[in-house]
Amino acid sequence: MPTYVNPDKCDGCKALDKPACAYICPNDLMILDLAQGKAWNQEPDQCWECYACVKTCPQSAIAMRGYSDVMPLGASLTPLRGTDSIMWTVQFRDKRVKRFKFPIRTTGWGTIEPYDGMREPDAAELKDSHLAGEDVWLGVDTLPVPEGIVLEGKSENRDPAGSLAADGRTN
Incomplete structure (x- = not known):
């Protein structure tokens, strides 16, 4: 199911030149409503469900609804991004909670040499x-x-x- 923005939590990433979700969305669906100063998903039916916007939102203002066969009604899945990891919190319908922590990429952008050790092409x-x-x-x-x-x-x-x-x- 596509992502959606909670307008009560969204501040439009005022400290940035554009919202983090708009920057990261691979399909350019997340945009800033200039009148309200809040981001929103302009084409939910075109959402790829990659959840990049959900993971990158500094205010945790973007959420997603899981499909009923994976996430029954009343369950939730919430990411919390830290500086070195992302913590996914799963709350089941019976209120049990599970947390999973995954490291964020530690190799700096542009530092990988993909052709290191290879000879010049002929x-x-x-x-x-x-x-x-x-x-x-x-x-x-x-x-x-x-x-x-x-x-x-x-x-x-x-x-x-x-x-x-x-x-x-x-x-």
Whole structure:
């Protein structure tokens, strides 16, 4: 079910240039009502239910209704975001409460080097069936090739182990 904003809790993220929910929503559904100074979901039927807005709201003003087969009527699911984790609180219909704590990403944005340890690409490799870095990421020199695979218009000959060398040639 789509998210909704509790107008009594929402302050429109006055300290920011736009509400946190509007910034994080991947479908650009959350917007600021300038007259009221509150955020709202402009197209609930288009909501992807990713709950990014729910997790990022500093006022805990955004909530969601769970589907009845997952969350029966009267139950609730509420996130509370800290500086290093998100605590999800589940309240069941019989008032039992369970809490689950998950760490937030600890690697800074832009600090991961995805091509670290890989050699510079070669234009001739564009015609190869292998992916860049495949041998590095998978930790193998060769990959098995199923029978009947045709590369560049000719059938590949396989060795008894059924693998190709990293450069696409048979072993």
